[in-house]
Amino acid sequence: MIVLNRINYHYRQQSMQFDLSIAKGERVAIIGPSGAGKSTLLNLIAGFIMPTSGQIILNGLDVTHLPPNKRAVAMLFQTNNLFTHLTVYQNMGLGIAPSLRLSASEKSSLFDIADKVGLTDYLQRYPHQLSGGQRQRVALARCLLQKRPVLLLDEPFSSLDPLLRLDMLSLVEDICRTYSLTLLMVTHHLEEAQRITPRTLVIQQGEIIADNQTDLLINDLSHLYTSTF
Amino acid sequence: MAKRSQSLSSLLPGTLAAVAILGLLFSAMLSLWLFAFDQTDLNFIFSPALWRILGFTLFQAALSTVFSVVFALILAKAYYPLRFYGKALLLRLFALTFVLPSLVLVSSLPSIYGRHGGLATLCQWFGVDYSFSLYGIQGIIIAHVFYNFPFAFRLFYQSLAAIPLEQRQLAAQLGFSYWQHVRYLEWPVLLRQIPSIASLIFMLCFTSFAVVLTLGGGPKNTSFEVAIFQALRDFELDKAVILSLVQTLLCLLFMVLVRRLTPPSIMASQVEHPNHIGTLSTLPTLISYIIVGLSALFILSPLVVIVINGMAAFSITLITSTLIQAILNSLTIAFCAATVTLLLAISLLWTYSRLLVRGYRWLSESMIMMGSLILIIPTMVLASGLFLLFFTLSNVSWFIAILVIISNGLATLPFALKILEGPMETIYQRYHCLSQSLNITGVNHFYWIEVKGLKTLFCFTFAFACMMSMGDFGIIALFGQPDFATLPYYLYQQMGSYQQQQADFTALLLLMICLLLFYLTEILMRHYDRT
Structure with missing residues (x-):
């Protein structure tokens, strides 16, 4: 599903190399110290930055030189996931069409997904009228409306309190199963990985230094966490 | 392919706007040059007349700047520690000076400083001989200080308010005296602001037109802008070309200076420290109140005079069809000019923010420079160049209207850019990744992100531009005709023919329209701050 073939990326003093292969429907966590390249x-997979060399293959298609909107991925960022001046409905609808002219069937799928993430009553509200958890639900709902088979999460829940974070994680897991999505998620919390991602990558100084089942990694990892980071 | 079309839609608006501006300025300059070529008399460069104009322009600008800055410093220092009812209101009233068209101010000054004005009466009471004449450099400086000192004061005041509370607490702990407080805490902050504020005020006074024209009091007190106006009016084009070239060079120099001297903007936490510590002892408090009182009197008296005189002068016979036509002309011109300003500003900034995000610093900066070119090329030159270019149309009033619209639109453009530059860049940058991944580009991007996100600010800029061009008395002085007058031109005619009563009423009317627009901008700004 996701293949990174000897990807090289240079930026200022930093240089990074990634070689990676993820199967369809897999759920993978990425952990590592800040600045490691998570x-x-x-961003390389989503197409916001271009690799210096190497090849990125998504869904069997070489996307190395395609712009972000032509790739089979939807991404949730750490911040600025919503247009604060638009309503929930508009924010979600932009996932379907940039002109927001929606057909009847598109509208009904929007309402379905709003129902699924529990936002039906909030469609006419603005982001500042929602709680932090609700806001991320809107962003997640929009990702689903984009109908992309790969979901990339860049610590979108890190600002939520622990209980809410677990809530959102179960929602993500549920969604991934229902729509058989491939998930790649950056996190700082081992227990998050343990909960929903069977596989974990450890990144340090621009390289993948470990790649294994989360359960097997967990012992070494907690050791690694206390010693290195 | 997709990438190419995207970069085209990024670059096109700004490039078109820049080409339009450059084309206009260039063709205007060129036509003026070519006309002047026939009658060039280079001796003017070496004539004492040019040097006298240069000397006077520099002298009045320097004096105005020094007075404005010094008064502003004193007032900021006096105002800051005081706590009194209506302090915030007074601060906002000081901003009103920006609204007041210069001709309206000038029309009110004789009632205060003139031979039979309020000050003279007061002096008579105390038996002091009053022999102050408003016309000459004194009057020019009074008007310039009136406009620029509140502006400088607000900036200085914000700098003082931005000093962290902890520093003031520390100073209190260390037992600083009043002067130590000034020396170690406040002076360094203020000093940093002075060069940029002073150079900006200097430039504004250097290119001042209406004030010098009306208060100069004779041919020996002529600034560049007024001299260009007179040369154009008397069809001495070579003189106008030489004068405008010298002025352009000097303005270019000032502009570079201003940009060099502007410190990185302080993120002023404009919230006042509620429990500001350290109260003043009685004497400094008293002196501070006196300073604030005198400043308020200086700023507010013209406004009061305009309102009282205007209301006293009112009679139904003053509402003539000429007046109504002038109001309609002014409103039409203001609306069209503001539209021009907003269109140009948005186009330039659209490209500016996209270039900036992609790391083309120099190119993006050039967009702002294009919009600010008008600061160095006198609008008078622009307008007369275009006038000569389309000489056959010179008696058609709609053509004159277009000239006024273009030059007013360009003249307010630098202000519009200042207001919108930050927000347009921020909103593009903030949603850069998101809109890329959702494929929101071009018209969709403009509608869903710029228009939806910044509509209040766009309206604010529009109202602000309307207000500025409503009160403008620049090139209309050159092109105004009995059958095509704006409100300021109408006022100028009345002042020139000593129709004091009529002028007072027109001044009040003009002030009211500008105040209305100002009030609108205030409401819009408050709305924008809330969202």
Whole structure:
């Protein structure tokens, strides 16, 4: 599903190399210290930055030189996931069409997904009238409306309180199962990985230094966390 | 392919706007040059007349700047520690000076400083001989200080308010005296602001037109802008060309200076410290109140005079069809000019923010420079160049209207850019990734992001531009005709023919329209701050 073939990326003093292969429907966590290149990896896959060399294949298609909107991925960022001056309905609808001219069937799928993430009563509200959790639900709902098979999450829940974060994680897991999405998620919390992603990558200084089942990694990892980071 | 079309839609608006501006300015300059070529008399460069004009322009601008800055510093220092009812209101009233068209101010000054004005009467009471004449450099400086000192004061005041509370607490702990407080805490902050504020005020006074024209009091007190106006009016084009070239060079120099001297903007937390510590002892408090009182009197008296005189002068016979036509002309011109300003500003900034995000710093900066070119090329030159270019149309009033609209639109453009530059860049930058991944580009991007997100600010800029061009008395002085007058031109005619009563009423009317627009901008700004 996702293949990174000897990807090289240079930026200022930093240089990064990624080689990676993820199967369809897999759920993978990315952990590592700040500045290690976790977000860079996601940005490369999403197409916000271009690799110096190498090849990115999504869904069997070479997307290395395609712009973000032509790639089979939807991404949630750390911040600025919503247009604060637009309503929930408009924010979600922009996931379907940039002109927001929606057909009847598109509208009904929007209402379905709003119902699924529990936002039906909030469609006419503005983001500042919502709680932090609700806002991320809107963003997640929009990602689903984009109908992309790969979901990239760049710590979107890090500003939420722990209980809410777990709530959102179960929602993400549920969604991934229902729509058989491939998930790649940056996190700082091991227990998040343990909860929903069977596989985990550890990144340090622009390289993947470990790639294994989350359960097997967890012991080494907690050791690694206390010693290195 | 997709990428190419995207970069085209990024670059096109700004490039078109820049080409339009450059084309206009260039063809105007060129036509003026070519006409002047026939009658060039280079001796003017070496004539004492040019040097006298240069000397006077520099002298009045320098004096105005010094007075404005010094008064502003004193007032900021006096105003800051005081706590009194209506302090915030007074601060906002000071902003009113920006609204007041210069001709309206000038029309009110004789009632205060003239031989039979309020000050003279007061002096008579105390038996002091009053022999102050408003016409000459004194009057020019009074008017310039009136406009620029509140502006400088607000900036200085914000700098003082931005000093962290902890520093003031520390100073209190260390037992600083009043002067130590000034020296170690406040003076360094203020000093940093002075060069940029002073150079900006200097430039504004250097290119001042209406004030010098009406208060100069004779041919020996002529600034560049007025001299260009007179040369154009008397069809001495070579003189106008030489004068405008010298002025353009000097303005270019000032502009570079201003940009060099402007410190990185302080993120002024404009919220006042509620529990500001350290109260003043009685004497400094008293002196501070006196300073604030005198300043308020200086700023507010013209406004009061205009209102009282205007109301006293009112009679139904003053509402003539000429007056109504002038109001309609002014409103039409203001609306069209503001539209021009907004269109140009948005186009330039659209491209500016996209270039900036892609890392083309120099190119993006050039967009702003294009919009600010009018600061160095006198509008008078622009308008007369276009006038000569389309000489056959010179008696058609709609053509004159277009000239006024273009030059007013360009003249307010630098202000519009200042207002919109930050917000347009921020909103593009903030949603850059998101709109890329959702494929929101071009018209969709403009509608869903710029228009939806910044509509209040766009309206604010529009109202602000309307207000500025409503009160403008620049090139209309050159092209105004009995059958095509704007409100300021009408006022100028009345002042020139000593129809004091009529002039008072027209001044009040003009002030009211500008105040209305100002009030609108205030409401819009408050609305924008809330969202």
